Amino acid sequence: MKVVLPDRSELELPDGATGLDAARAIGPKLAEQAVLVRSNGRVQDLRLPLEDGQPVQILTTRDKDDPDALAVLRHSSAHLLAEAVRRLYPGVKIAIGPPIETGFYYDFEFPEPIREEDLPRIEEEIDRELAEGREWRREEVSPAEAKQRFLEENEPYKVELVDTAEGPISFYTQGDFTDLCRGPHLQNSKPIKAVKLTSLAGAYWRGDEHNKQLTRIYGTAFYSKEDLDAYLAKIEDARRRDHRRLGPELDLFHFEEVSPGSALWHPKGMVIWNALEDLRREENARRGYLEVKTPLVWDVELWKRSGHWDNYRENIFQIPYGETLYALKPMNCPGHMLLFNSKLRSYRELPLRFAEAAVLHRDEPTGSLHGLLRARQFSQDDAHVFCTEELVQDEIDAMFDYLGYLYDRLGVRDLAHAELSTRPDKRLGTDADWDHTERILRAAIDRMGMRYRVAEGEGAFYGPKIDFFMDDALGRPWQMGTIQLDGQQPARLGCTYMGSDNREHMPYLIHRALFGTLERFIGILIEHYGGAFPFWIAPVQVRVIPVGADHRVAAEQLRDELAEYRVEVDDRDETVGRRIRDAELEKIPYVIVYGDKESDESLAVRQRGGEQANLPLARLREELATL
RNA sequence: GCCGACGUAGCUCAGCUGGUAGAGCACUUCACUCGUAAUGAAGGGGUCCCCGGUUCGAGUCCGGGCGUCGGCUCCA
Numbered sequence: 001m002k003v004v005l006p007d008r009s010e011l012e013l014p015d016g017a018t019g020l021d022a023a024r025a026i027g028p029k030l031a032e033q034a035v036l037v038r039s040n041g042r043v044q045d046l047r048l049p050l051e052d053g054q055p056v057q058i059l060t061t062r063d064k065d066d067p068d069a070l071a072v073l074r075h076s077s078a079h080l081l082a083e084a085v086r087r088l089y090p091g092v093k094i095a096i097g098p099p100i101e102t103g104f105y106y107d108f109e110f111p112e113p114i115r116e117e118d119l120p121r122i123e124e125e126i127d128r129e130l131a132e133g134r135e136w137r138r139e140e141v142s143p144a145e146a147k148q149r150f151l152e153e154n155e156p157y158k159v160e161l162v163d164t165a166e167g168p169i170s171f172y173t174q175g176d177f178t179d180l181c182r183g184p185h186l187q188n189s190k191p192i193k194a195v196k197l198t199s200l201a202g203a204y205w206r207g208d209e210h211n212k213q214l215t216r217i218y219g220t221a222f223y224s225k226e227d228l229d230a231y232l233a234k235i236e237d238a239r240r241r242d243h244r245r246l247g248p249e250l251d252l253f254h255f256e257e258v259s260p261g262s263a264l265w266h267p268k269g270m271v272i273w274n275a276l277e278d279l280r281r282e283e284n285a286r287r288g289y290l291e292v293k294t295p296l297v298w299d300v301e302l303w304k305r306s307g308h309w310d311n312y313r314e315n316i317f318q319i320p321y322g323e324t325l326y327a328l329k330p331m332n333c334p335g336h337m338l339l340f341n342s343k344l345r346s347y348r349e350l351p352l353r354f355a356e357a358a359v360l361h362r363d364e365p366t367g368s369l370h371g372l373l374r375a376r377q378f379s380q381d382d383a384h385v386f387c388t389e390e391l392v393q394d395e396i397d398a399m400f401d402y403l404g405y406l407y408d409r410l411g412v413r414d415l416a417h418a419e420l421s422t423r424p425d426k427r428l429g430t431d432a433d434w435d436h437t438e439r440i441l442r443a444a445i446d447r448m449g450m451r452y453r454v455a456e457g458e459g460a461f462y463g464p465k466i467d468f469f470m471d472d473a474l475g476r477p478w479q480m481g482t483i484q485l486d487g488q489q490p491a492r493l494g495c496t497y498m499g500s501d502n503r504e505h506m507p508y509l510i511h512r513a514l515f516g517t518l519e520r521f522i523g524i525l526i527e528h529y530g531g532a533f534p535f536w537i538a539p540v541q542v543r544v545i546p547v548g549a550d551h552r553v554a555a556e557q558l559r560d561e562l563a564e565y566r567v568e569v570d571d572r573d574e575t576v577g578r579r580i581r582d583a584e585l586e587k588i589p590y591v592i593v594y595g596d597k598e599s600d601e602s603l604a605v606r607q608r609g610g611e612q613a614n615l616p617l618a619r620l621r622e623e624l625a626t627l
Numbered sequence: 628g629c630c631g632a633c634g635u636a637g638c639u640c641a642g643c644u645g646g647u648a649g650a651g652c653a654c655u656u657c658a659c660u661c662g663u664a665a666u667g668a669a670g671g672g673g674u675c676c677c678c679g680g681u682u683c684g685a686g687u688c689c690g691g692g693c694g695u696c697g698g699c700u701c702c703a
Contacts, residue, residue, distance in 0.1 A: 113630085115631070202629055202631070203630080203700090207700075208700085209701080215630070216699075255694095260695090312703055315701085365701060366628070366693095367701095374702080460703050545663085547662055548662095574661085574665090575661050575665080576661060577663065580664060581665055584663095595661095
């Protein structure tokens, strides 16, 4: 047989040759450093036979930044962790231990709970294993054999995995530790130069909260100590960009214990908020949306009718009032439907686009709160479009266009990745309804030529949706904009319009938020820009620093000259150097130092970051006008 | 909600085995009148998250609660 190497040359091999055989045929050094085989994007264990004619790329320890090569290293590291834990904690039961983007984890059921301070001990044990050295051996076994083995070892989680496993079952053994595993794994532990256990967490078996909660140990591993250090430095940098830290630091917002999950917005934070609100208002008007306002508090009767009560009762804030149970609205749609129903609608009025950025409340689980990114009180740039079936496509296309415009304006288009969510188990409507609405959304996103992932079963109970996600500083994804096609709620709330045939029809309802929630969007903006906002949303755009007391008047005049911008004069009794430093720390885009040498003909302008220039006021105006 | 960690001045943090709190920055005042990332000095500032318990005595030990952080679950 033969395989094709990356340089397109062909390598002749005996039938049944493995990846390792191929590496040996090329050279002993390559064989020694080989980590895994990649073929057409698929990864394969070195110990497995190659296919005739297959293109083959052998990754080595030198591909230390390759995600697949890293995953193999980390997967093997997870096995070392399990071996160490088994030795240190007799009676522990092992579950699963995969690599993840930033490292790996392994889930255990400990006889006695362990604590974070136990991690160093486990880490030492792993280091001992590394010092001794480990080789991985792979074997294939029959399901019955595998099951027998884990029954004997009293490993119920492994038994369950064997029972539900598909395809051939393989074992990997290092030292005296054998694990059920699909692989691939390293040949031996030599390439593992840095392992660090990072945290401890509870995690439900198979991700289901009805199952037992296991103890998950997180760790990470690299092909070099320097890579680990670089990773830790990156985490440190992300910590500096954290909006929960920058928010209070830049005087934008803060939280209070007496209202968890609801931000208190400071004047400077409101500048950013209002910049987004102004943009929203302006564009909504331009794009034919009608601003409306609906109540904050509703009889729960409404939520029962809409279907929300059955699906999200535990997340709705309730207010008992006499005999009646009221609720703070968790969303705007039912209110907008009542508005739609307030008079007999004609097809001539459609599409009808209601927009409202009202305050919403959702009683989110305590453990899920996360600054502005997961809050209990928030405002969506919400809108509900009522339209006929023929109009649905155009409306959705227009929403994509609008979304692209907004994300471009804010400089975050590249951050967004899309997801199409299809029918969930718990849902309203018939399969035919869902076939139809899912098809429409899929066609729309395909028409945009946008890359997206399909999230089966993740749709809303009333319809499929397209969500746009952005990552925070640590790379955790958050749902931002959303477009949802709803063929159910209008029926439940009795929305109809008169068609040209003089008969009543049910409108389609498209729910959409483009920023998502203002809170979350601002949170992501803060982390994305590290607090150094683009000029047009910066809370303070220009700071004027008079060199001495004699220059105060001139500084104030300059501020008044630039009255259309947010300009502050810093005439504190501090050195110029000090005031510049403070302006830099506050991440103000422009600083103008004004002293004896300055005039309208020549201003000393310093940009955020330190770049300096002398230019006349007129030129500065021109420059600012472009931002 | 669940697992683990944490909660001391506005912020960042120190406070050993229990003996009624400390630094830097910030703030106030005074002096300096200043040219592109920290001028100096003095001063004020604490329900040590809350409630209960142990103890002669609790920031410190124990129990409960709240909040925050890292995960899990959830996220219309």
